[in-house]
Amino acid sequence: MGVTPTMLGRAALVFLLLGFALPGPAGAEPTEAERMARWADLRQAIFGDRVVEDAGDLVAVDVPARAEDAAVVPVAIRAAETLAPEIRGLYLIIDNNPSPLAAHFLLGPIADAMEIATRVRIDDYTYLHAVAETADGRLYAAARFIKAAGGCSAPAGKDQALALERLGKMKLSLADRSRPDEPVRVKLLISHPNSSGLQMDQVTRNYISADFMEKLDVTYNGQQVFRLESDIAISEDPTFDFSFRPSDPGGAGVIKAEILDSSQRHFSQSWPVPAAAQM
Amino acid sequence: MAWYQRGMPSRLRFYSHLGAPTERQTKYLTRPGLLLFFAGIIRRSAVLAAAVVLGTTAGRAETAALAVTEIASGIFVHNGVHEEASAANEDGIANIGFIIGDQAVAVIDPGGSFAEGSALRTAIRARTDQPIRYVVLTHVHPDHIFGAAAFRDDDPDFVGHAKLPGALAQRGDYYLRRLHGTLGEEASGTEIVPPTVLVSDKLDLDLGNRHLILRAHGPAHTDNDLTIFDQKTRTFWLADLLFVDRIPVIDGSLVGWLKQLDELTAISADRAVPGHGPASVPWPAAAEAERRYLEAVAHDTRAAIKSGIGIANAYRQVANSERGHWLLFDEYHPRNVTASYKELEWE
Numbered sequence: 001m002g003v004t005p006t007m008l009g010r011a012a013l014v015f016l017l018l019g020f021a022l023p024g025p026a027g028a029e030p031t032e033a034e035r036m037a038r039w040a041d042l043r044q045a046i047f048g049d050r051v052v053e054d055a056g057d058l059v060a061v062d063v064p065a066r067a068e069d070a071a072v073v074p075v076a077i078r079a080a081e082t083l084a085p086e087i088r089g090l091y092l093i094i095d096n097n098p099s100p101l102a103a104h105f106l107l108g109p110i111a112d113a114m115e116i117a118t119r120v121r122i123d124d125y126t127y128l129h130a131v132a133e134t135a136d137g138r139l140y141a142a143a144r145f146i147k148a149a150g151g152c153s154a155p156a157g158k159d160q161a162l163a164l165e166r167l168g169k170m171k172l173s174l175a176d177r178s179r180p181d182e183p184v185r186v187k188l189l190i191s192h193p194n195s196s197g198l199q200m201d202q203v204t205r206n207y208i209s210a211d212f213m214e215k216l217d218v219t220y221n222g223q224q225v226f227r228l229e230s231d232i233a234i235s236e237d238p239t240f241d242f243s244f245r246p247s248d249p250g251g252a253g254v255i256k257a258e259i260l261d262s263s264q265r266h267f268s269q270s271w272p273v274p275a276a277a278q279m
Numbered sequence: 280m281a282w283y284q285r286g287m288p289s290r291l292r293f294y295s296h297l298g299a300p301t302e303r304q305t306k307y308l309t310r311p312g313l314l315l316f317f318a319g320i321i322r323r324s325a326v327l328a329a330a331v332v333l334g335t336t337a338g339r340a341e342t343a344a345l346a347v348t349e350i351a352s353g354i355f356v357h358n359g360v361h362e363e364a365s366a367a368n369e370d371g372i373a374n375i376g377f378i379i380g381d382q383a384v385a386v387i388d389p390g391g392s393f394a395e396g397s398a399l400r401t402a403i404r405a406r407t408d409q410p411i412r413y414v415v416l417t418h419v420h421p422d423h424i425f426g427a428a429a430f431r432d433d434d435p436d437f438v439g440h441a442k443l444p445g446a447l448a449q450r451g452d453y454y455l456r457r458l459h460g461t462l463g464e465e466a467s468g469t470e471i472v473p474p475t476v477l478v479s480d481k482l483d484l485d486l487g488n489r490h491l492i493l494r495a496h497g498p499a500h501t502d503n504d505l506t507i508f509d510q511k512t513r514t515f516w517l518a519d520l521l522f523v524d525r526i527p528v529i530d531g532s533l534v535g536w537l538k539q540l541d542e543l544t545a546i547s548a549d550r551a552v553p554g555h556g557p558a559s560v561p562w563p564a565a566a567e568a569e570r571r572y573l574e575a576v577a578h579d580t581r582a583a584i585k586s587g588i589g590i591a592n593a594y595r596q597v598a599n600s601e602r603g604h605w606l607l608f609d610e611y612h613p614r615n616v617t618a619s620y621k622e623l624e625w626e
Contacts, residue, residue: 064591072621075592119590155450158618159498159532160442171625175587179328189624201448202471204453208448237621 018083030096035127038095039143042129046091046101047139052131055140058083061092063146066120072150072235075246076117083140087113094233096126098152098198103234108224111181112243116226119235121151121196127209152232153198163236166191168267170257180250180276182231183243190239190267196232213238215260218233220244220273221253250276299387337382344405345390345398348558351512351550353379353489355406356558357390357399373422373519373554378509380486383412386435387507387516389426392458394467396426401484411435413484415493416474417518418501419446420530421454423554427472438482439474440495447471480569496520499536500528500554508548515548515562523556525624526605527569529615533577533622540570570600580619581626590620 030038043052060078067073077090090113092103102120107113113132125148131141157163168191175185190213197210216228216238225244246253252275259267347355356376375388377399384403389396403411415423416439427437451471459466476482484491492508495548500519507516519528520539527538544563551562575598594616602608 030440068594069617072590073618074589117589153453157449158530158622159502159535160445160449161502162498162532166625191625196543199449200452202451203444203448203473239624 018051025260029125033079036093039127039129042093042095043141046093047131050137050139050140052139055130055132055142058197059130059132060121060178061128061142061144063128063144065145067146067148067151068089070122070148071120071154072119073146073148073151074119075128076115076241077132077142078115079113081114083132083134084113085138086134087132088135091129091131091133092118092120093129093131094120094126095121095129096124096197097121097233098123099231099233104229106224106227106229108219108226108244110220110223110244110247111225112245114183115196115241115243117239117241119239120233121154121235122146122148122252123152124149139202152196155199157193157195157236163191163193168192168265170259170267170269172255172257172271174271174273177250177276182276183245184220184273185243186241186255188240188242189237190216190257190259191237192259192261194232194236198232202256210262212262212271213259214262215258216240217256217258218242219256220246221248223247225255246273296526296535306419313560315546325402342394344395344402345395347376347399347402349563350552350559351509351514354509354514354552355379357402357554358558363458364472373420374552374556374558375399375423375426376552376558377411378486378489378491378507379403379409380460380489380586382409382487383485384409385413385415385484385486385491385507386411387415387431388417388423388518389414389430391425392462393426393428393470394465396429397468399426400429402583404514409487412486413438415439415484415507416443416472417449417505417507417516417554418503420501420519421458424470424472425454425458425520428468428470433474436473436476437474438476438484438493438505440505441477441479442495443474443477444501446501446503447473455520456575496539497535498532499539501531504531504539506543508546513547513549514552514559515543515550516552517547517554518552519554521551521553521560521566522558522569523553523560523565524606525555526608526611527572528611529573529618533619534571537570537573537577540573544570568604572598572605575601576615576619577623580623584620584624590617593617593620 011109058080062076062078063073077092079087090105090106093100094102105116126146128144128146129141131139133139171189173187177184192213194212195208195210197207199208201208210232212232213230213234218225253273254270256270345357347357350356358374375390377384377386384407390399411430411433412435414427414430414435414437416437455471458469478493478495480495482493484493489511494505494506504520506520520543543601544566548562551565552558553560579597580593583597594613597616
């Protein structure tokens, strides 16, 4: 691949910084037409001239209509059972964020695309777009509007000593699997500040360095479940809810998660998955 | 009438445009509690500004004094809550004040803006000529410490928790922008003042025949909470480790806070000063409601995590029995549950 989605994310970021003023106290709330134009520009920056179809009922992006905490907004991308097996990539785009391309999941053959969830920062009232890319190269977009603001520059790190001590540690929990033919449902917690670099130290007048997860690889018995290419929009202490269907249904195995962050740190952890009968 | 003018005496409303946020800013601040918090500051600043105008008319040019109550000999507390008690959604003012010894004065939290700090300083000068040798910054939240710049000319030690500089580095800019954005000119002069003396365990401040014992606490309300114990009157100034009537804000560690409460309530004192609530309350009885709330949040959030309820919906079934016991419950409770969920899901 000549141009990676992460590079595209950067391109979108640069585009945004050049083309749009960051939300400022004096600015007016964008009109619906302006929001549509923004999405058209982002779509062009990320997908070029490719056709992006309206997902209709095939894909949904679920967020609360109003976020209680703009720095920790749960978002779930859901795909219809008919489309899910075809999906090879999922893009999450937060139109009005400083870096709009929040996440790009590349799904392996054993991934179950019916639902994947995480938590994000939302900087201003915005549309979120989820775009599913199928194996034959079609793109399906779903949109949802959310009222939330201030999440990207909002202070994180309620307990900074703990954050440092726990950096890179992960926790995985498996949902009960009553039947072997059901997918394995997983919740992965990652301790990482995923800091946005948008907070200035008023005393030193320096911006606190951005420090975020760039790549997350999840495998099961060596087979790719997904690779995530992400950015500052993922909340502090990222979480991911996802599912996969082992090629040996109901069998035992090992889930492994590997992280590369923007400070070039690697973190890796593995967990056993007992056979379905034992669960 | 705009939201920030509600509850304001009508003769002062004409002045409030100075602190009025634009419509855009109002939209931008979606967290209602934050709005209310700033609304409190705006309203208070408007009162103050109007008082300055009236004072000038009467031939006195200095900043009007903040109203304070002497809750024990030499301990003065400004309590904003009384003014706001009838309008819960305007209630956002921290308890701040000062303690006078034989040789020096210690400010315990300089207030939420330069304007409030100046008014507090005037209140001190109306009572004593002792030098203001210490300004104690109990934690990073702006409603407590953003008035610090008003005391710069006194050249005091600015005393804070050893973790306060880190928290200010992370959050100060965000808080300051929000304050300026919301208050406009009323925020002028407000600056981040970093602590010059750090407390990592205990510190004894000698005010002259009066010792204040400062203690740095582990993560609880924030990760940089200080308490002050006045030995002379056995008054325990807990700042925001103690909320009374107004819902506690969990911005450090829920589990840590409960642990701190065990230690704090074991300390015997004749009275306590909460960061929000009445100026003086019985100790440790006044901590019971806070502990009950925090325990309910911990218990119910753990149950929500265990039963697989997501972070967005958890608050709906966490500590509902506490609604009705607290002012601003709906404004702060969901965020408290989000914070607690993020903390407890790692257990």
